[in-house]
Amino acid sequence: MSVFSEELIALDLVAVDKVDAIKQMAALAVAAGRGSDADQIAADVIARDEMGTPQIDGIAIPHARSAGVSDAAVVVARTSGVVFDPEEDPAEVLFMILVPNEAGDQHIEILSGLARRLMDPEFTAGLRSADSKSALFQLLTSGDN
């Protein structure tokens, strides 16, 4: 199963703050069948965020291993701006990487490939400009990961 899916994409997520965004994205993962417990997933992502969430050029990558996750997933949301780190600009694109507790190496490889691609300016420009879920899904599943 790909870690990506159109069901895991929100093109215009409206969130009051990062906790709200994380909760909505966890709910999306459960609705798409990637996990059983949205509250547990959100709690694990929020706990990891307290140690720091990576962010680059307006893209934040909240992530966690969680017992609430059954199948690894990447939830992608575009927002009008959510503050993860007060020292950084608000994040306009959120990538939430969710991994089951017993994740194998294969998932890690896929996810590390994604982390690398987020450093590619052409890829990140495409994330912002994709005009539909299917266009964004195509971009995510193209290329070298």
Place this chain on the structure above:
Amino acid sequence: MKFVVVTSCATGIAHTFMAAEALDRAGKAKGHEMVIETQGAGGYKPTPADVIASADAIIFANDVRIRDEDRFDGCKIVKSIPKEAIKNAAGLIEQAEALAAN
């Protein structure tokens, strides 16, 4: 110049690889030869001793302990954290250039 980069972070899923990619890009942009060792959740491939010995400087970007750190004993090392590498990779490359030139 030739630099060896070693990155590592708490969950080994995101920071490790983003920091590595940022330093790889910044180094190559300035014409350097870059050797990258990511110590992530999927394990790591140790950089061979002869490659370490031939490097002009080493760059660490880690917030958990580097595994087998004694491989780098005696090397010129720029020490940093992944967050800094992601934000300011070019600055770390400059530090490595300065250290190597000393």
